[in-house]
Amino acid sequence: MEELARDSPFSYTCHQCSRCCYDKRIQVNPYEVARLAQNKGLSTTELIANYLELGKPYLDNQSDGACVFLTDQGCGVHADRPLVCRIYPLEQRLTGEGRESFHYARPHPETEGMYGQAGTVKDFLMAQGLPPFLEVRDRYVAVVYRLLDILAQDVEDHEDALETAKDVFSDDASIQQALGEWLDMDVVVARHCQAHRLNEPFDLEERLTVYLEVMEDWINHHSIGGNHENQT
Ligand code: SF4
Structure with missing residues (x-):
């Protein structure tokens, strides 16, 4: 091809x-x-x-x-x-x-x-x-790859990364729910801002930044203090 x-x-x-x-x-x-x-x-x-x-x-x-x-x-x-x-x-x-x-x-x-x-x-x-779609996609996929790195999972193609993450966690209902909810940016951002008494940003780029930070925190929590220790 x-x-x-x-x-x-x-x-x-x-x-x-x-x-x-x-x-x-x-x-x-x-x-x-x-x-x-x-x-x-x-x-x-x-x-x-x-x-x-x-x-x-x-x-x-x-x-x-x-x-x-x-x-x-x-x-x-x-x-x-x-x-x-x-x-x-x-x-x-x-x-x-x-x-x-x-x-x-x-x-x-x-x-x-x-x-x-x-x-x-x-x-x-x-x-x-x-350009903005590619940049955001790359930022998002980088976070998902981090998740897979923690689990020592190799993925050939970025399209498969999130699905692989879901498969790896398929026996953990709370993590499955979290991965599903990650698609819903309004829920993730609203919950985070309420929990930290922050004003919710209106601008989509700012919301995206908050959203990715929440994902990073979630991964850090699950890699350090959760059930899934870093295997590397
Ligand atoms: S597939 Fe749907 S979203 Fe994509 S260009 Fe066609 S109508 Fe629009």
């Missing part, structure tokens, strides 16, 4: 056929959930309850296989669509060591999108507004 780097020639023109929005499982992280919630004027709790698969970090689909956010006019959350939608028709792969590569996603056989070489992969990423 062809491997691309940021400076590889690449361009893509979307003709809004929307065929790429069918029969997919779109995975979302807490930042993407928060962006989608803002877009819909909902809390993250409401967004998760109404638009995600039950108990899973994936967007729901409509009965015909269309993404839950697809409308007759195209994506109904375009400005806040998740990373995987922005980066399509590419996929980014990262190893646990942070090596990055890009690959062509499998297109719908009748896609009207046009592939070209008028720019570079980097140009495409910038035009799709990907």
Whole structure:
């Protein structure tokens, strides 16, 4: 399979056929959930309850296989669509060591999108507004990797990291619950601010920072004082 780097020639023109929005499982992280919630004027709790698969970090689909956010006019959350939608028709792969590569996603056989070489992969990423999504994804995954390091679990692909963490803790109900709740940024931030008598930040970037600190604290607690001692 062809491997691309940021400076590889690449361009893509979307003709809004929307065929790429069918029969997919779109995975979302807490930042993407928060962006989608803002877009819909909902809390993250409401967004998760109404638009995600039950108990899973994936967007729901409509009965015909269309993404839950697809409308007759195209994506109904375009400005806040998740990373995987922005980066399509590419996929980014990262190893646990942070090596990055890009690959062509499998297109719908009748896609009207046009592939070209008028720019570079980097140009495409910038035009799709990907930098903040990639940065947050990397911060989030780094915390999850820390969790897996503590457990001495090797994971080849960052997409598998959180699922692996859930599997490792599958016999611990309280940790399973915590991992599930991590998707719900509003709950995590509100609980933390109430417990520490802090004003809840309004800005999403500040909320994200609080959220990641809570995750770090949780990992430290479970690695130092919890049942799961550092095995390295
Ligand atoms: S979020 Fe938007 S772009 Fe992504 S699959 Fe759903 S409708 Fe398509």
